[in-house]
Amino acid sequence: MINITFPDGAVRQFEKGTSALDIARSISEGLARKVLSASVNGQVQDAARPILEDATLKLLTWNDTDGKSTFWHSSAHLMAEAVESIFPGVKFWVGPPVENGFYYDMDLGDRKLTEEDLGKLEKKMNELAKQNNAYLRKEISKKDAVKYFSDKGDEYKLDLLQGLNDGEITFYTQGNFTDLCRGPHIPNTGFIKAIKLTNIAGAYWKGDEKNKMLTRVYGVTFPSQKELDEYLHLLEEAKKRDHRKLGKELGIFTMDDDVGPGLALWMPNGTIIIEELEKLAKESELAGGYKRVVTPHIAKENLYLTSGHLPYYKDSMYPPMELEGVKYYLKAMNCPHHHKIFAAEPKSYKDLPLRLAEYGTCYRYEQSGELFGLMRVRCLHMNDAHIYCSKEQFYEEFKAVNDMYLKYFKIFGIDKYVMRLSLHDPTKLGKKYVNEPELWKETEALVRDVLIKTNTPYVEVPDEAAFYGPKIDVQIWSIIGREFTLATNQVDFAQGRSFKLEFTTHDNKAETPLIIHRAPLGTHERFIGFLLEHYAGKFPLWLAPVQVKVLPISDKFLDYAKTVSQQLKKADIRAEVDDRNEKIGKKIRDTELMKVPYMLVVGEKEMTENKVAVRRHGKGDTGTENIGEFVNRISIEIKERISE
RNA sequence: GCCGUUGUAGCUCAGUGGUAGAGCACUUCCUUGGUAAGGAAGAGGUCGUGAGUUCAAUUCUCAUCAACGGCUCCA
Numbered sequence: 001m002i003n004i005t006f007p008d009g010a011v012r013q014f015e016k017g018t019s020a021l022d023i024a025r026s027i028s029e030g031l032a033r034k035v036l037s038a039s040v041n042g043q044v045q046d047a048a049r050p051i052l053e054d055a056t057l058k059l060l061t062w063n064d065t066d067g068k069s070t071f072w073h074s075s076a077h078l079m080a081e082a083v084e085s086i087f088p089g090v091k092f093w094v095g096p097p098v099e100n101g102f103y104y105d106m107d108l109g110d111r112k113l114t115e116e117d118l119g120k121l122e123k124k125m126n127e128l129a130k131q132n133n134a135y136l137r138k139e140i141s142k143k144d145a146v147k148y149f150s151d152k153g154d155e156y157k158l159d160l161l162q163g164l165n166d167g168e169i170t171f172y173t174q175g176n177f178t179d180l181c182r183g184p185h186i187p188n189t190g191f192i193k194a195i196k197l198t199n200i201a202g203a204y205w206k207g208d209e210k211n212k213m214l215t216r217v218y219g220v221t222f223p224s225q226k227e228l229d230e231y232l233h234l235l236e237e238a239k240k241r242d243h244r245k246l247g248k249e250l251g252i253f254t255m256d257d258d259v260g261p262g263l264a265l266w267m268p269n270g271t272i273i274i275e276e277l278e279k280l281a282k283e284s285e286l287a288g289g290y291k292r293v294v295t296p297h298i299a300k301e302n303l304y305l306t307s308g309h310l311p312y313y314k315d316s317m318y319p320p321m322e323l324e325g326v327k328y329y330l331k332a333m334n335c336p337h338h339h340k341i342f343a344a345e346p347k348s349y350k351d352l353p354l355r356l357a358e359y360g361t362c363y364r365y366e367q368s369g370e371l372f373g374l375m376r377v378r379c380l381h382m383n384d385a386h387i388y389c390s391k392e393q394f395y396e397e398f399k400a401v402n403d404m405y406l407k408y409f410k411i412f413g414i415d416k417y418v419m420r421l422s423l424h425d426p427t428k429l430g431k432k433y434v435n436e437p438e439l440w441k442e443t444e445a446l447v448r449d450v451l452i453k454t455n456t457p458y459v460e461v462p463d464e465a466a467f468y469g470p471k472i473d474v475q476i477w478s479i480i481g482r483e484f485t486l487a488t489n490q491v492d493f494a495q496g497r498s499f500k501l502e503f504t505t506h507d508n509k510a511e512t513p514l515i516i517h518r519a520p521l522g523t524h525e526r527f528i529g530f531l532l533e534h535y536a537g538k539f540p541l542w543l544a545p546v547q548v549k550v551l552p553i554s555d556k557f558l559d560y561a562k563t564v565s566q567q568l569k570k571a572d573i574r575a576e577v578d579d580r581n582e583k584i585g586k587k588i589r590d591t592e593l594m595k596v597p598y599m600l601v602v603g604e605k606e607m608t609e610n611k612v613a614v615r616r617h618g619k620g621d622t623g624t625e626n627i628g629e630f631v632n633r634i635s636i637e638i639k640e641r642i643s644e
Numbered sequence: 645g646c647c648g649u650u651g652u653a654g655c656u657c658a659g660u661g662g663u664a665g666a667g668c669a670c671u672u673c674c675u676u677g678g679u680a681a682g683g684a685a686g687a688g689g690u691c692g693u694g695a696g697u698u699c700a701a702u703u704c705u706c707a708u709c710a711a712c713g714g715c716u717c718c719a
Contacts, residue, residue: 103714115649201714202647209716213647216714244712248655257692257710313719333719362719367645368710370717466719485718517719554676581676589680603678613679621679 005056017050021187024059034061036191037070037184044070046137046184062223072097074135074174074185075192075221076104081177082124083217087111092179093156093205093214100231101220105203107156108215118197118217129192133175135185142166145180156205192221194228241479243532244373250537250545250594252528253374262371262378264525269545272574273531274381274524276543278359280411280641281383281521284404290355290385295337297361301327306498307336308434312467318365318378334360335492335517338386339499342513347503352513353393357385359524374529375484383487383521388501388513391446394491398450401489401518405474408520412531413643417486419456420473421447422464433467434494443491443514444470468494471517479533484526490517538617540643541597541634548575548634549596550612551587553603560607564600564627571631573638592617598634 001013004023014023020038024031024047038047039058044066047059060067076095079102083090087108095104140148142165149157157180161169172181174189186192197219205211222228239245247253252270259265266274282292301320304310310317313332320327331337338356347354360382370376389397409417424433424440433440447470451458458472465471471490477483492515495501502510521527531539541547548568552561561577568575578587584601591599600612611624625633636642 112648199713200648203715204646207716209646213715215647218714255711261710309719316718335719364719367717369645369647369715371711376718468719471719488719490719551679553678556676583675583677583682584679585677586681587679592680599679601679605678615679 002051003054004051005054007056007058014051016052019048019050020045020057020059021047023057031059035059036061036064036067036186039066044184046135046187048134048187049137049184069097070184070186071191071223072102072221073183074189075195075219076102077135077172077174077177077179077181077185078125078128078189078192078221079121079197079217079219080104080106080179081128081175082121084177085128086117086120086124091154091156094160095179098218101198101218103203103216103218105205105214105216107212113200113215113217115200118200121217122195122197125192125195128175129189129195131175132188132190134188135172135174135183137183137185138171138173139167140169140171142169145169145171148178149180191223194222194225196220196228196232238479241533241536242373243375243478243529246532246537247374247529250532252532252545260378261368262366262376264374264377264379266524270528272545273528273539273543277383277521277524277527280408281357281359284407285355285357285385288355288400288404289353290357293338293341293356293358295334295341295358295360296331297363298328298330299337301329303336303340304329307333307339307495308467308498309333309336312432316364316366318363330363331360332362332364334358334362334382334384335386335495335515336499338384339495339501339515342386342388342501343499347388347501347513349390349503349505352503353387353389353397354513355385355387360384372482374525374532375478375482377523377525380523380525382523383519383527385518387516387518388496388503389516390503390505390511391514394446394514394516395450395453397516398447398489398491399454401516401520402450402454402456402472404518405487405489405520411641411643412534414476414486414534416477418475419451419458420464420475421451421458421460422466422471422473423460423462424465424470425463428463432463433465436494439493440470443493447472447491466490466492466517468492476530478530479536484530485522486526486530487520487522488517489520491515492517535643538595539597540641542638542641544595544597545574546576546594546596547573547638548598548600549591549594550575550577550600550602551584551591552577552579553584553601555581557602557604557607561600561602564602564612567627568631571635573631573634588615600630 002016003011004014005011021032021035024035035047037044037060039060040051041055060070062068073096080092080095083106091107093105095102142161145161146158160180170182171178172183172185197217199218201216202213203216205214220231250269251267253264253266255264317332318330320329341356342354362380362382364378366376366378387397423444426437429435429437469491471488473485474487475483476486496512496515501513503513505511550561550565552558558579565575565577588599595617597617599615601615602612606612606624611626612630613624614622614630616622
């Protein structure tokens with residue numbers, strides 16, 4: 001007998017060799033029908049595998065992330081079986097579960113998959129699923145495994161086998177499909193009730209662009225049709241929040257072929273948001289002791305040679321223009337310009353820390369395939385600043401920057417983010433990273449120290465640093481599920497030297513300052529793109545392009561509406577009058593669709609009483625108020641930057 | 645940059661080898677209406693661009709540009 005410990009702490013005895021599935025069955029048939037895999041002593045494995053010793057057991061179902069992964073992993077195998085039956089001779093690479101479903105990479109030779117094929121594959125998968133074929137696990141020696149795939153002529157699986165040793169190689173077979181796989185899998189294909197193959201894409205073998213491109217098919221499956229329907233509905237909802245769609249509907253930005261890809265044109269509504277964000281940045285930077293500067297959009301080649309950017313990032317910069325025998329580049333970053341401002345006048349320790357801030361315009365030649373709405377563009381406006389400080393000042397400065405991030409996150413209600421401490425890879429010194437092994441270690445320790453001492457949750461990622469030093473990136477997720485670096489906070493020990501930046505210390509010696517690059521609000525492009533999705537276009541009052549729309553019941557009250565709007569404007573409230581010859585219902589509908597926070601309906605009653613009937617977006621009629629009261633109330637909402 | 649898909653009116657989308665249609669938006673008129681679409685009329689497109697096949701191309705072929713979904717990349 002063996003002791004099985006359940007998640008609630010209960011311990012029960014079972015016969016040795018019993019499986020998680022048996023155990024589930026002993027609890028209830030219903031549970032057994034839901035078990036997808038099992039976590040045995042923390043190890044996720046097939047529910048059908050015999051348990052041979054005392055163990056803690058968690059039965060994994062659709063409600064567990066690991067259960068879902070098992071389900072989707074098995075679905076990938078099911079899809080592979082369908083592909084193989086329709087396209088014999090296909091060779092497979094890997095087919096893992098992902099956040100929302102699974103994919104399988106395959107080499108179809110000269111054949112191409114079409115959308116129609118996806119329909120056929122779905123149909124085939126449904127057929128195969130109904131056969132309730134078990135996923136059978138088999139341990140196999142490396143020799144036999146190699147033979148199996150050599151006979152098949154499958155160079156991809158042979159490549160995978162190279163990295164594996166005897167004792168860790170298993171095959172899984174369901175129906176007519178056998179795959180090299182470490183598992184685990186669901187008990188049988190019958191669990192898969194609803195199937196949707198979502199798209200066909202190319203993917204480089206092993207993720208290396210030098211390698212052959214394989215065909216990747218993405219799909220998602222569910223234990224019931226209802227869940228698939230819900231998922232598809234969710235996708236529809238997400239589409240409505242896409243910043244590209246909202247940006248168009250709300251008149252925030254536009255792109256134009258004649259202007260160029262990745263070059264956003266900010267429309268009047270978008271510009272208001274930009275100006276509000278800059279106002280916020282200026283306020284907090286003023287409070288933080290920053291000084292504002294302005295620098296040109298171009299500079300001579302030499303500046304970027306000094307900074308070291310050209311050798312590292314030439315491909316990402318617009319090609320130079322040559323004038324009078326001198327090459328000029330559009331700036332891809334503001335730092336070299338700021339360094340020159342630092343260098344313009346001799347500095348002493350009394351001038352430090354020096355904090356130079358600018359909403360700088362940068363141009364980056366991102367690869368065409370990378371462009372994505374406002375999230376990835378070629379012209380960007382960065383909430384940039386550089387802090388020049390001594391090593392002793394570093395901790396306080398870095399912490400202050402961190403605090404600024406947190407302050408912003410609070411204002412915008414950003415609670416899902418991850419701070420990534422990006423470190424260098426010592427094997428790439430002198431190539432991807434400046435060759436200063438000691439300084440790397442030192443500064444990485446400094447940054448880690450700040451994060452630990454301030455109790456900031458973070459993850460460390462190797463080989464992601466800037467070429468001049470370690471950095472902290474703030475990762476966020478767009479509603480479409482893409483991950484972005486929203487903001488960045490970097491340490492730079494290299495450029496100070498290359499620009500020969502110096503300050504005179506207490507004891508009259510020359511020292512190079514450390515530089516902190518920081519951009520808590522990232523770029524206008526990415527940040528507003530994010531905010532559009534974050535708020536689903538329903539901007540808080542302080543950011544809303546139109547804050548109040550005055551809606552006269554009919555033309556008779558148009559003059560009164562204009563008077564109201566004038567009073568609002570006098571109080572710096574962005575107000576407009578809907579002077580169209582339309583019924584009030586229509587005016588309300590259109591204003592709701594434009595997501596204007598406040599609507600003031602004015603007619604006979606309001607005019608005689610000198611009042612307004614207030615309607616809040618999404619909430620409806622909230623009653624009448626005196627104009628003065630209303631102005632006072634929302635002025636506070638604006639000033640405090642309250643988000644609902 | 646690579647693989648795939650798409651490109652028709654401001655927007656959303658039909659459609660066809662014989663030089664194009666709907667709804668919304670827009671303009672004008674009627675209507676002056678109290679909390680999510682009042683009515684009528686009108687205007688608007690060399691069907692992404694270029695070339696080829698054809699008596700004839702928006703439709704077929706090729707190229708090109710752009711967008712979209714991925715891959716790679718992201719100071």
